[in-house]
Amino acid sequence: MSEATTEDVGIDELRRTHLKQLEAEAIHIMREVVAQFERPVMLYSIGKDSSVMLHLARKAFHPGRLPFPLLHVNTTWKFREMIEFRDRIAEELELELHEKINPRVVEEGINPFDHGSQGYTTIAKTDALKQALTEGRYDAAFGGARRDEEKSRAKERVFSFRDSKHRWDPKNQRPELWSLYNGRVNKGESIRVFPLSNWTELDIWQYIYLEDIEIVPLYYSAERPVVERDGTLIMVDDDRFRLEEGEEPELRSVRFRTLGCYPLTGAVESTADTLPRIIQEMLLATNSEREGRVIDYDAQGSMEDKKREGYF
Amino acid sequence: MSHQSDLIATDIEGYLAEHEDKDLLRFLTCGSVDDGKSTLIGRLLHDSHMIYEDQLEAVKADSTTQGSTGGELDLSLLMDGLKAEREQGITIDVAYRYFSTKRRKFIIADTPGHVQYTRNMVTGASTAQLAVVMVDARHGVLPQTKRHSTIAHLLGIKHVVVAINKMDLVDWSQQAFDQIRKEYEQFTAELGATFDAYFLPMSALTGDNVVNPSENMPWFDGVPLMEHLETVDVASDRDYDRLRLPVQLVSRPDLDFRGFQGTIASGVLRPGDRVTVLPSGVSSTIERIVTFDGDQDLAGPGDAVTVTLTDEIDVSRGDVFVHDPKSMQRAHKVDAMLVWMAETPLRTGASYLLQSTGGLSNAHVPTIRYQLDMDTLDRVEPEKLELNSIARVAVEVDREFLFDPYERNRTTGSFILVDRLTNATVAAGMVVGKSSAWDQEAIETLQRAVSLVTPTERATRFAQQPATILLTGLTGAGKSTIAKALERRLFDSGRVTVRLDGQNVRQGVSRDLGFTAPDRSENVRRVAEVGRLLNDQGIIAIAAMLAPDAEDRERARDVVGSHRFIEVHVDTPMEVCRERDPGGLYSALENGAVIDLPGVSSTYDRPTDPDLVTTDWDRTADEAAEEIVDLMRERGMLRGGTPAPADDPDGGEVNTGRPD
Numbered sequence: 005m006s007e008a009t010t011e012d013v014g015i016d017e018l019r020r021t022h023l024k025q026l027e028a029e030a031i032h033i034m035r036e037v038v039a040q041f042e043r044p045v046m047l048y049s050i051g052k053d054s055s056v057m058l059h060l061a062r063k064a065f066h067p068g069r070l071p072f073p074l075l076h077v078n079t080t081w082k083f084r085e086m087i088e089f090r091d092r093i094a095e096e097l098e099l100e101l102h103e104k105i106n107p108r109v110v111e112e113g114i115n116p117f118d119h120g121s122q123g124y125t126t127i128a129k130t131d132a133l134k135q136a137l138t139e140g141r142y143d144a145a146f147g148g149a150r151r152d153e154e155k156s157r158a159k160e161r162v163f164s165f166r167d168s169k170h171r172w173d174p175k176n177q178r179p180e181l182w183s184l185y186n187g188r189v190n191k192g193e194s195i196r197v198f199p200l201s202n203w204t205e206l207d208i209w210q211y212i213y214l215e216d217i218e219i220v221p222l223y224y225s226a227e228r229p230v231v232e233r234d235g236t237l238i239m240v241d242d243d244r245f246r247l248e249e250g251e252e253p254e255l256r257s258v259r260f261r262t263l264g265c266y267p268l269t270g271a272v273e274s275t276a277d278t279l280p281r282i283i284q285e286m287l288l289a290t291n292s293e294r295e296g297r298v299i300d301y302d303a304q305g306s307m308e309d310k311k312r313e314g315y316f
Numbered sequence: 317m318s319h320q321s322d323l324i325a326t327d328i329e330g331y332l333a334e335h336e337d338k339d340l341l342r343f344l345t346c347g348s349v350d351d352g353k354s355t356l357i358g359r360l361l362h363d364s365h366m367i368y369e370d371q372l373e374a375v376k377a378d379s380t381t382q383g384s385t386g387g388e389l390d391l392s393l394l395m396d397g398l399k400a401e402r403e404q405g406i407t408i409d410v411a412y413r414y415f416s417t418k419r420r421k422f423i424i425a426d427t428p429g430h431v432q433y434t435r436n437m438v439t440g441a442s443t444a445q446l447a448v449v450m451v452d453a454r455h456g457v458l459p460q461t462k463r464h465s466t467i468a469h470l471l472g473i474k475h476v477v478v479a480i481n482k483m484d485l486v487d488w489s490q491q492a493f494d495q496i497r498k499e500y501e502q503f504t505a506e507l508g509a510t511f512d513a514y515f516l517p518m519s520a521l522t523g524d525n526v527v528n529p530s531e532n533m534p535w536f537d538g539v540p541l542m543e544h545l546e547t548v549d550v551a552s553d554r555d556y557d558r559l560r561l562p563v564q565l566v567s568r569p570d571l572d573f574r575g576f577q578g579t580i581a582s583g584v585l586r587p588g589d590r591v592t593v594l595p596s597g598v599s600s601t602i603e604r605i606v607t608f609d610g611d612q613d614l615a616g617p618g619d620a621v622t623v624t625l626t627d628e629i630d631v632s633r634g635d636v637f638v639h640d641p642k643s644m645q646r647a648h649k650v651d652a653m654l655v656w657m658a659e660t661p662l663r664t665g666a667s668y669l670l671q672s673t674g675g676l677s678n679a680h681v682p683t684i685r686y687q688l689d690m691d692t693l694d695r696v697e698p699e700k701l702e703l704n705s706i707a708r709v710a711v712e713v714d715r716e717f718l719f720d721p722y723e724r725n726r727t728t729g730s731f732i733l734v735d736r737l738t739n740a741t742v743a744a745g746m747v748v749g750k751s752s753a754w755d756q757e758a759i760e761t762l763q764r765a766v767s768l769v770t771p772t773e774r775a776t777r778f779a780q781q782p783a784t785i786l787l788t789g790l791t792g793a794g795k796s797t798i799a800k801a802l803e804r805r806l807f808d809s810g811r812v813t814v815r816l817d818g819q820n821v822r823q824g825v826s827r828d829l830g831f832t833a834p835d836r837s838e839n840v841r842r843v844a845e846v847g848r849l850l851n852d853q854g855i856i857a858i859a860a861m862l863a864p865d866a867e868d869r870e871r872a873r874d875v876v877g878s879h880r881f882i883e884v885h886v887d888t889p890m891e892v893c894r895e896r897d898p899g900g901l902y903s904a905l906e907n908g909a910v911i912d913l914p915g916v917s918s919t920y921d922r923p924t925d926p927d928l929v930t931t932d933w934d935r936t937a938d939e940a941a942e943e944i945v946d947l948m949r950e951r952g953m954l955r956g957g958t959p960a961p962a963d964d965p966d967g968g969e970v971n972t973g974r975p976d
């Protein structure tokens with residue numbers, strides 16, 4: 005028996021860095037989902053967290069292919085570069101990618117200008133997501149949310165239970181012990197799975213850097229046409245953007261800390277065009293990541309309300 | 317997120333390189349309401365610069381409207397999550413927080429200290445390597461402190477920081493600190509916990525000894541909390557010796573590849589290792605350890621791996637790869653500590669789903685053995701098991717359950733119970749071991765009659781400290797012969813002994829028992845109990861019996877009390893035993909008889925850590941007995957005494973030849 009013991013190995017060789025440990029945990033979670041569920045799906049938002057999640061999934065099932073499809077909820081107001089990136093990655097990695105657009109958005113021309121950020125998000129994002137999950141009869145959906153993103157997420161489970169209406173009830177969540185994840189659901193119910201729960205923004209960036217993961221170029225600084233509204237820099241990504249009186253897009257060196265719908269995502273002025281420089285800016289920054297998302301401004305605890313309704 | 321390092325601004329790549337190598341510590345904070353837990357966590361985050369200004373602004377605003385610090389910055393407000401809780405001013409769930417320093421990334425499981433604390437704390441503790449137990453310096457060790465520590469102990473946490481907080485309110489008094497430390501140490505001794513405990517005087521409010529050393533307490537020479545968290549050694553908590561690789565998934569991307577995927581719970585794995593898959597018991601060899609980043613030549617605890625084998629054998633989800641197939645236990649019925657987590661109480665006898673690394677099985681709880689009263693820590697007779705109660709129970713699993721005792725392995729020793737209808741997780745379980753007669757509790761109403769003669773009086777009269785000497789070994793090893801020689805010697809030097817020979821015991825006390833493994837186990841238990849009775853009355857017991865099961869011998873040690881127990885391995889080579897063949901069993905077996913003969917047709921667990929190894933083969937039985945006497949003398953069991961000649965009381969006994 006060639007049993008290796010600490011005597012001939014040495015603990016040092018088995019020491020794992022925090023990122024290796026987080027990676028192993030995420031892989032464990034993903035495998036658990038594939039083993040326990042019949043129809044898992046990965047919600048792919050094209051952002052950096054999704055890119056990390058996808059990378060981890062490829063690791064988890066290597067040398068096999070991903071045993072589930074990717075689902076992108078397209079509000080139709082995403083940055084063009086996001087969609088290009090999405091399609092290229094899907095092709096290069098031979099991914100099964102589904103796109104979901106809420107028909108109402110197209111039929112009624114729903115947009116963030118006329119319908120307000122709240123109303124628009126509900127229809128284009130939350131409703132679309134619910135429709136896609138119901139149509140696909142998915143019983144588990146991976147999401148790239150992290151607990152450090154927002155106060156109300158600190159208590160989120162890795163396996164987060166949703167009722168048949170995709171609603172999240174804070175009182176109806178299961179205690180989660182050890183690495184035993186209870187994925188039992190009745191028909192119509194589902195679980196949202198967050199394999200990146202224990203990652204912080206810094207972990208994500210550092211992992212992207214170390215693993216050389218490709219991300220949407222919008223994260224890197226470049227000259228982009230923007231207008232300034234209420235102190236927020238908004239990129240004019242296409243001609244659907246409604247300029248107000250006196251507004252004139254100007255080229256500025258900007259980048260994005262998070263990516264969403266372009267009219268609702270604030271850019272930051274920056275010259276950081278490499279990963280180390282982005283990380284540097286992040287570390288020196290004094291404001292939290294979600295600040296760039298217009299959607300959170302509404303009220304304290306608004307994320308929580310969104311979650312109850314079914315948006316993450 | 318201004319991690320404070322000049323490198324960030326001057327040399328970001330250098331900074332990143334420095335942070336690449338960090339490791340991870342998961343810890344738990346527990347304390348009663350108002351002990352200062354939220355303030356402490358807020359301060360750790362604040363002082364390690366993990367709080368953004370916009371978050372801080374929000375807290376400042378909240379401090380004025382909701383804070384309890386009279387408008388000053390109330391760091392505890394950073395810590396509350398959900399709206400409802402914020403309004404009630406309490407936290408009612410486990411919240412996870414993150415911060416990091418140059419050396420480590422930290423995951424804090426923040427658990428509240430009131431009503432629902434058991435469920436939440438158990439949840440948080442299940443993944444924690446260290447617990448910070450908050451004690452208010454003004455109040456000292458309270459019942460809550462004890463409960464929290466008991467749970468930490470139960471969940472297998474090895475490292476504890478006893479954070480004695482609010483030292484500013486007791487004038488930074490060393491005396492107060494020392495007093496609490498003493499109380500806490502006394503308590504953990506009672507609890508039987510062997511924590512690696514760090515006692516720390518602190519003020520979360522002023523920051524003394526949180527991140528920066530306290531100037532107010534020059535008498536304290538330890539490091540502040542942060543440094544302790546950064547340096548406490550947790551790597552050696554891991555078990556690198558016993559391989560456990562539970563299979564999560566079988567990967568079959570194409571006809572040529574068949575890999576088994578899972579996370580190594582313990583032990584170390586290399587290509588070329590001979591492994592056995594349990595429960596089937598089929599063996600094979602590890603061919604490759606496959607990862608996305610190339611094949612690995614070594615994998616260890618916590619690694620998520622894919623392995624391939626050199627042979628095509630049946631392996632499915634829930635199976636476990638091990639090196640030593642005998643090292644893992646299996647049983648249909650196990651004893652476990654169970655924490656009840658649902659509103660509806662446990663229904664004994666009802667069917668639940670048991671989820672473990674072995675997958676899902678049907679299980680029920682036939683018996684609650686006792687409940688832990690969380691106020692007194694006494695064992696009480698339970699009426700029913702309700703939300704937040706902890707009990708020792710028997711669990712019956714409908715297919716053989718593969719496990720390690722939780723004490724040895726937190727992954728392969730744990731399980732959850734799931735309600736079949738609601739699918740809710742209703743309980744968390746930690747396996748103690750196989751259920752057997754050893755676990756049977758005596759009837760509660762019985763009372764122990766206390767002798768009027770004290771142990772000291774007996775020790776003086778008999779000139780000895782009582783002990784139970786267990787001579788274990790194969791059939792024909794010479795156990796009985798050495799036992800008799802030992803008895804002679806002790807008797808001749810005036811000691812009072814009783815010899816419990818396996819053969820004799822079987823003709824009386826254990827007449828009802830056969831030779832199956834459970835019966836042998838019960839026989840050992842009875843002899844151990846008799847040994848204890850004798851020891852309680854000052855008498856030395858000499859037990860000569862095969863006792864092939866290591867666990868039985870361990871349990872015998874527990875029954876007798878480890879300070880009184882001497883395990884002697886009579887280690888005579890198998891050839892010699894065969895040659896001697898006292899009852900003709902070896903030859904009978906060779907001739908095709910079906911007998912359970914430990915060491916030949918069933919297992920004899922060689923003692924791994926006996927108190928003494930001897931034999932009567934290359935030395936005389938008398939010399940062997942002398943070695944035992946020497947050991948007893950060394951342990952202070954034989955003091956003074958006058959030789960008093962006497963005859964052998966029960967000379968002519970029959971040797972039936974059956975192994976006991």
Ligand SMILES: Nc1nc2c(ncn2[C@@H]2O[C@H](COP(=O)(O)OP(=O)(O)O)[C@@H](O)[C@H]2O)c(=O)[nH]1
Pocket residue numbers: 347348349350351352353354355356384385392481482483484485518519520521522
């Ligand atoms: N004087 C003093 N007060 C403290 C200290 N730590 C916490 N407090 C105060 O004790 C109260 C309760 O603290 P909090 O952190 O909310 O306790 P929790 O319930 O354990 O989270 C608050 O008013 C804190 O400001 C300390 O070290 N010294």
